[in-house]
Amino acid sequence: MVWPDEAATLGFAAGLAVQPSISNAFIELRGDLGAGKTTLVRHLLRALGVSGRIKSPTYAVVEPYELPGLNVWHFDFYRFSDPREWEEAGFRDIFASSGLKLAEWPEKVAGHLPLADLVVQLTVVDDTARQVTLTAQTPLGVTLIDFFDSMLALSDKGPKANELDGTLMTQVTTLNGTRA
Numbered sequence: 001m002v003w004p005d006e007a008a009t010l011g012f013a014a015g016l017a018v019q020p021s022i023s024n025a026f027i028e029l030r031g032d033l034g035a036g037k038t039t040l041v042r043h044l045l046r047a048l049g050v051s052g053r054i055k056s057p058t059y060a061v062v063e064p065y066e067l068p069g070l071n072v073w074h075f076d077f078y079r080f081s082d083p084r085e086w087e088e089a090g091f092r093d094i095f096a097s098s099g100l101k102l103a104e105w106p107e108k109v110a111g112h113l114p115l116a117d118l119v120v121q122l123t124v125v126d127d128t129a130r131q132v133t134l135t136a137q138t139p140l141g142v143t144l145i146d147f148f149d150s151m152l153a154l155s156d157k158g159p160k161a162n163e164l165d166g167t168l169m170t171q172v173t174t175l176n177g178t179r180a
Helices: 006-018 020-024 037-048 084-088 091-096 139-155 158-162
Strands: 026-030 062-067 070-076 102-105 118-124 130-136
Touching: 006 037, 006 139, 020 062, 020 102, 020 139, 026 037, 037 070, 037 084, 037 118, 084 091, 091 158, 130 139
Parallel strands: 026 102, 026 118, 070 102
Antiparallel strands: 062 070, 118 130
């Protein structure tokens, strides 16, 4: 799908925040610098109820948030360089615990992370628009995607609302590799 502007990012984050299964999801955010990964996380954290400053964990690697009934960890592995950091920082324990985990630059720790429930791939189309590909890798991820799939089906504009230059930009891949 294409998000034409930041308001679409906000809408996606708000939709994600209301899903009950988000409380134990692991979501990878992929894309080049400036694609909007941190912006999406900020909107999601606000929608979940985080108030105050939301910092990018680029230097700290992880920023934890405690909400009523929900723990959230926002990881940014951009500067991650030493695999020993993984064990020393206790990341294995965090990923084994309940709560929402959001990881930017997951490819920097390949081989250490568990399988993400949902992968959000952001690609810059122009100054404001982003092409978005959602890939579910677990049944929980399929549940998260199904919500958005049903929203597209219920839209009075239908999937045509996600067109760019006449090319349908909706790509939702489920666990079994089918497109929805």
